[in-house]
Amino acid sequence: MAVSRLPPAALSFKQFLQRQKVLGIYRDLLRTIRKIPLESNRRYLRDWAREEFKRNKSETDQDVIRMMITQANNHLEDLRKSLSLAGC
Amino acid sequence: MAARIIARCVRSLNHRSVYFNRVNTAATLTAAPLTHGRTFSHLTNGHKSPLAQISGSSFQVFQWRAYGDLPPLTLETIHDRVLYVLKLYDKINPEKLQATSHFMKDLGLDSLDQVEIIMAMEDEFGFEIPDAEAEKLMTPQEIAQYIADKKDVYE
Numbered sequence: 107m108a109v110s111r112l113p114p115a116a117l118s119f120k121q122f123l124q125r126q127k128v129l130g131i132y133r134d135l136l137r138t139i140r141k142i143p144l145e146s147n148r149r150y151l152r153d154w155a156r157e158e159f160k161r162n163k164s165e166t167d168q169d170v171i172r173m174m175i176t177q178a179n180n181h182l183e184d185l186r187k188s189l190s191l192a193g194c
Numbered sequence: 195m196a197a198r199i200i201a202r203c204v205r206s207l208n209h210r211s212v213y214f215n216r217v218n219t220a221a222t223l224t225a226a227p228l229t230h231g232r233t234f235s236h237l238t239n240g241h242k243s244p245l246a247q248i249s250g251s252s253f254q255v256f257q258w259r260a261y262g263d264l265p266p267l268t269l270e271t272i273h274d275r276v277l278y279v280l281k282l283y284d285k286i287n288p289e290k291l292q293a294t295s296h297f298m299k300d301l302g303l304d305s306l307d308q309v310e311i312i313m314a315m316e317d318e319f320g321f322e323i324p325d326a327e328a329e330k331l332m333t334p335q336e337i338a339q340y341i342a343d344k345k346d347v348y349e
Binding site: 159 | 304305306309310313317325328329
């Protein structure tokens with residue numbers, strides 16, 4: 107009889123990896139937002155990013171999370187491209 | 195011949211630094227802890243004899259060296275700055291904040307807030323903290339300890 111020694115709230119390995127990915131994207135997003143020249147734009151985007159991530163915080167379906175990660179990556183790439191086009 | 199060149203440089207430097215001192219004494223005084231006032235002969239170890247004659251003949255000139263740098267970090271200043279940044283964070287209640295308060299267990303923050311806090315620390319101290327190490331820092335004490343380790347601050 108295989109008794110699991112892990113506490114019930116522990117994430118599975120895949121969930122753990124996904125969580126790390128989400129946090130990594132959040133960090134990359136914040137780092138990219140730092141490069142934006144105007145402070146008001148920076149603040150707006152930081153609040154936007156915070157809102158987006160917090161809103162979907164309680165999502166548990168792995169496929170939905172994967173979709174949201176892809177969306178976040180697209181946003182991040184758009185931001186990076188805009189920044190490089192704007193020259194900063 | 196090298197001595198003659200050195201002598202010429204010393205004379206020109208002395209004249210320039212004297213002018214600088216007359217005009218900018220206020221500026222150099224404010225940078226007091228970081229400047230050294232020494233007679234030029236003290237700054238040269240190897241060429242004592244020709245320069246001693248030259249600086250002996252001219253009047254006493256102080257060579258001010260002003261270096262631009264941040265004030266030195268001590269464990270206490272790091273600790274104070276970390277707590278100051280945390281008090282400015284809007285999701286933390288400043289009364290409940292202590293050096294050992296855990297972000298998630300005591301202050302009720304989540305991992306996204308912890309990422310924001312570490313970003314704020316990066317901005318405050320001016321160096322990047324890699325992801326793997328950033329996610330382990332869960333109390334102000336740990337953050338201060340990590341920064342002290344990275345910046346070689348011992349006490």
